[in-house]
Amino acid sequence: PFRIEDFKRELLEQIRDRVGQRQVVCGVSGGVDSTVLAVLLHEAGVNMRAIYVDHGLMRKDEGDEVRSNFHRMGVPIETVDASGRFLSALAGQTEPEKKREIIGNLFIEEFWRAVGNAELLAQGTLYPDVIESASNSKSKASKIKTHHNRVDKILELQAQGKVLEPLAELFKDEVRALGKSLGIPHDILHRHPFPGPGLAVRCPGEVTLERLEIIRECDAIFIGHLKESGWYDRVWQAYACLVPVRTVGVKGDERSYEWAISLRAVISEDAMTADWVELPYQLLRDTSNDILNGVAGINRVLYDISTKPPASIEWE
Numbered sequence: 021p022f023r024i025e026d027f028k029r030e031l032l033e034q035i036r037d038r039v040g041q042r043q044v045v046c047g048v049s050g051g052v053d054s055t056v057l058a059v060l061l062h063e064a065g066v067n068m069r070a071i072y073v074d075h076g077l078m079r080k081d082e083g084d085e086v087r088s089n090f091h092r093m094g095v096p097i098e099t100v101d102a103s104g105r106f107l108s109a110l111a112g113q114t115e116p117e118k119k120r121e122i123i124g125n126l127f128i129e130e131f132w133r134a135v136g137n138a139e140l141l142a143q144g145t146l147y148p149d150v151i152e153s154a155s156n157s158k159s160k161a162s163k164i165k166t167h168h169n170r171v172d173k174i175l176e177l178q179a180q181g182k183v184l185e186p187l188a189e190l191f192k193d194e195v196r197a198l199g200k201s202l203g204i205p206h207d208i209l210h211r212h213p214f215p216g217p218g219l220a221v222r223c224p225g226e227v228t229l230e231r232l233e234i235i236r237e238c239d240a241i242f243i244g245h246l247k248e249s250g251w252y253d254r255v256w257q258a259y260a261c262l263v264p265v266r267t268v269g270v271k272g273d274e275r276s277y278e279w280a281i282s283l284r285a286v287i288s289e290d291a292m293t294a295d296w297v298e299l300p301y302q303l304l305r306d307t308s309n310d311i312l313n314g315v316a317g318i319n320r321v322l323y324d325i326s327t328k329p330p331a332s333i334e335w336e
């Protein structure tokens with residue numbers, strides 16, 4: 021049987037051998053893979069820098085949570101607060117692919133500026149990512165959206181043998197097992213997947229601070245109810261997406277003319293297909309009430325009952 025403890029010991033040794041006296045940098049996002057990677061490098065005792073680029077498109081309090089989680093685990097991270105630059109770059113942009121391109125390019129720019137000269141780069145690439153990027157050149161389907169994991173600079177470093185991918189033989193559940201044996205808390209290891217471009221793909225049309233704030237509030241209310249009721253761990257992914265269309269309603273004694281928010285919860289095996297979840301009506305009712313009573317700017321709550329395909333999991 022696959023023994024995670026033995027595997028971990030071997031992996032730590034391999035990392036020490038590969039890195040030697042050099043400095044290795046890694047980007048952290050707060051997600052499962054990059055967290056396990058950073059903790060693994062830290063555990064190996066090599067000279068490492070973990071860099072967190074905050075693009076300002078994260079969920080409510082997420083940046084603080086990432087920092088406090090790493091603090092809790094004793095792994096130092098450096099933060100780059102680039103939220104202002106991302107918002108400026110996104111101003112007036114409404115095309116989904118253009119938005120992704122802007123975010124992807126700026127992210128890389130900010131990351132490499134923080135890195136400076138890298139002797140070694142560590143990436144949290146998993147086995148399924150390896151397979152997917154191997155088939156990328158052939159398959160059009162995987163180009164439906166631009167996923168910005170592998171780009172020129174990384175290819176260049178790869179050619180020079182300066183890219184370390186210690187998780188490249190593992191599937192997600194094995195990464196979680198490894199993370200567990202490294203002492204990483206359950207809530208971090210069982211976080212829902214979150215897209216690289218963050219809330220920008222849950223904010224159709226232009227991304228503004230006002231819209232992001234509304235999405236954050238609604239999302240936090242929804243996720244709060246899912247966690248409280250035990251449903252969080254039973255779904256693959258759940259979130260709130262702004263529908264920036266104004267409709268008429270009544271708030272207090274006043275006519276309101278405000279946006280709608282759409283809630284989505286899906287189950288999936290590998291994100292290639294997905295089904296919407298039959299959440300209990302009471303959970304939906306409580307979430308809707310809290311949003312309508314608590315979030316200014318929203319007077320309508322929708323639940324997304326679209327399978328993938330034809331809909332994708334995210335809105336953009």
Ligand code: XMP
Pocket residue numbers: 165166167168213214215216217257291292328331332333334335336
């Ligand atoms: P879609 O919307 O294509 O999403 O059905 C499938 C899964 O991928 C996530 N996603 C991303 N993950 N970078 C990522 O790392 C991205 O650019 C990106 N876009 C979508 C999405 O959240 C879902 O889990």
